[in-house]
Every structure is written in C-alpha cells, then in structure tokens.
Amino acid sequence: GAGVSQSPSNKVTEKGKDVELRCDPISGHTALYWYRQSLGQGLEFLIYFQGNSAPDKSGLPSDRFSAERTGGSVSTLTIQRTQQEDSAVYLCASRMERGSTDTQYFGPGTRLTVL
Amino acid sequence: GNSVTQMEGPVTLSEEAFLTINCTYTATGYPSLFWYVQYPGEGLQLLLKATKADDKGSNKGFEATYRKETTSFHLEKGSVQVSDSAVYFCALSTAYSSASKIIFGSGTRLSIRP
Numbered sequence: 001g002a003g004v005s006q007s008p009s010n011k012v013t014e015k016g017k018d019v020e021l022r023c024d025p026i027s028g029h030t031a032l033y034w035y036r037q038s039l040g041q042g043l044e045f046l047i048y049f050q051g052n053s054a055p056d057k058s059g060l061p062s063d064r065f066s067a068e069r070t071g072g073s074v075s076t077l078t079i080q081r082t083q084q085e086d087s088a089v090y091l092c093a094s095r096m097e098r099g100s101t102d103t104q105y106f107g108p109g110t111r112l113t114v115l
Numbered sequence: 116g117n118s119v120t121q122m123e124g125p126v127t128l129s130e131e132a133f134l135t136i137n138c139t140y141t142a143t144g145y146p147s148l149f150w151y152v153q154y155p156g157e158g159l160q161l162l163l164k165a166t167k168a169d170d171k172g173s174n175k176g177f178e179a180t181y182r183k184e185t186t187s188f189h190l191e192k193g194s195v196q197v198s199d200s201a202v203y204f205c206a207l208s209t210a211y212s213s214a215s216k217i218i219f220g221s222g223t224r225l226s227i228r229p
Contacts, residue, residue, distance in 0.1 A: 033216060036155035043159075043204065056216070091159060093217075103149070104208075104217055108158040 002026075004107035006092050012113045013082055021077045021110045025094030032075050033095070034067055034106060038088040046090075049075065050097075082114045117142045121205040121220035128195055129228050136190040136223050138179075138205035146207040148172075148181050148188040149217070154201045162190075162203070197227045 005024045013019050025032050034046040045059040049069040060066070064082075069075040081084055089111050093104040124139040140146065150162040150172070163172030168183035177192045188205060205220040 035219075043219040045216050045218075048216050057217075091160075103161045103164060105161075106151075106159040 002107050004092055004094050006090075006110050008110060009010075009108065010032040010111045010115065013050065014115050015084060016081055018080045019082055019112065021079075021090050021112070023075045023077070023092030024109060025073065025075070026105055027073075028096070029094035029105075030072065030096070030097045031095040031104075032069055033093040034075070034077050035091040035093065036061075036088045037091060037109070043091065046077070079112075082112075084114045087112055087114045117146070117207060117209060117218050118219050119205050119207055119220040122200075122223050123204075124142045124222070124224040125226055126223060127226045127228065130197055131194045132193045132227075134190070134192040134199075134225070135205055136205075138188045138190065138220060140186050140188065140205075140207050142186075142207055142209055144209050146209045148179070149208070150179055150188070150190050151178070151204040151205040151206060151219070151223075153204070155215070159204070195225075195227050198228050200225055200227045 007022045011019055024104040028049045032049045035043045036046055037043050039109055047060055047067045064080045067077045089109040091109045092107045095104045118141045120139050132206055147166045149164045151159050152162045161185045163174040165172040165181035168181055171180045179188050189190045202222045202224045204222045206217045208217045
C-alpha cells in the first residue's frame with residue numbers, strides 16, 4: 001500500500017486482558033517506530049526498530065509492553081494485562097532508514113480503550 | 116538531552132488572523148526540524164520541515180525558518196482559515212546520533228472562528 005497501515009482502528013478491551021496491535025510500514029522503510037498519544041497529551045515514544053539491529057526499547061512504560069518486528073516488515077505491539085491507564089491512541093510510523101533526514105510517515109493509529 | 120518546547124494551547128483566532136506558534140529546541144549536533152499537524156479525527160501528517168540552519172520550510176501557506184542562533188522553528192501563517200483548526204506538533208530528529216527517534220513537543224491546539 002501507499003502508506004502506513006494499522007489494525008485494528010479501534011479496540012475495546014477489559015482490564016486484565018492482553019491486546020495485540022499491528023502495524024504495516026511503507027514497503028522499503030527499514031525504520032519503524034511506535035508512539036502513544038494519551039488524551040490531551042503529546043506523543044510518547046515507545047520503541048524503535050531499525051533493520052536487524054536490536055530495538056531501542058527505552059520508551060516502553062512497563063514490562064507489560066513488548067513489540068516484535070518480523071521479517072523486517074510488519075510489527076506487533078503487545079500489551080499484557082491491560083490497565084485503564086493504557087487507554088490511548090497507539091501510533092506507528094516508518095522511515096526510509098536510520099541516518100537519514102527523511103520524514104517519518106505515520107499510520108492512522110489504533111484507539112485502545114480499556115474498561 | 117534533546118527536547119522540544121512549544122507554545123501551550125489552546126490558541127483561538129478569528130479567520131484571516133495572523134498565526135504564530137512558537138517552538139524552541141535543545142539538541143546536540145545538527146537536528147532536522149519538523150512541524151506535524153493532526154486534523155480532527157485524522158492521523159498525524161507532516162506539514163513542513165527544514166534540515167539545516169536558515170532553511171525555510173513551507174506548505175499550505177504555513178512557513179517556519181530554522182534559526183540556529185535562537186534555536187527556534189516558529190510556525191507562521193499570514194491568514195488562517197477555519198480548515199486550519201487542528202493540533203500542531205513541533206519536532207526534531209537528530210539523524211546521525213544514536214537516538215534516531217523523533218522528539219515531539221507537547222502539541223498546540225489551534226481553533227479558528229469563522
């Protein structure tokens with residue numbers, strides 16, 4: 001596709017359940033980012049993948065959060081034992097490569113609501 | 116560390132008014148600077164960018180000039196429209212550092228009255 005896609009667009013879950021959020025980056029983009037945008041807040045960096053390098057996980061808020069990127073393309077963000085404070089819009093972005101001034105392109109986001 | 120500070124909102128203006136949203140940054144090296152916009156119900160999209168000092172980014176009537184001496188990248192538009200109502204994020208990227216993520220400001224909500 002032409003842009004970054006994310007699924008689902010909306011997810012409502014009960015507290016304590018696990019959720020998986022998916023991101024399909026732009027074809028050929030080696031860098032992939034996950035961000036979180038809580039209501040009325042700015043963007044909070046979560047995790048960054050670049051090619052086959054070890055991911056930068058410095059933004060993950062707790063060990064309940066993890067992410068994978070299989071085959072250097074699709075990425076899945078997993079939140080275990082969800083809490084109400086996890087409710088937010090989760091944004092994925094991709095960029096051509098590290099060491100580039102190229103723009104990050106964002107997906108439409110997944111709105112997660114934890115009841 | 117790297118950081119971005121932008122004008123707190125919300126900002127409310129009348130149509131055709133002049134807009135300035137201030138943004139200053141702290142960074143090591145020579146960052147690229149960006150303005151992203153998020154329209155209601157839509158995803159984040161790049162509005163404009165500048166990659167070196169004195170560059171001016173422009174798009175849709177918006178402009179921002181990369182000022183190294185004042186470490187600023189203020190967003191301006193001469194005559195705003197109702198359709199410009201959105202949240203605007205200033206951001207920087209230090210492409211050649213170990214931290215390759217984009218650092219975002221907290222966002223400024225802009226509302227334009229008809």
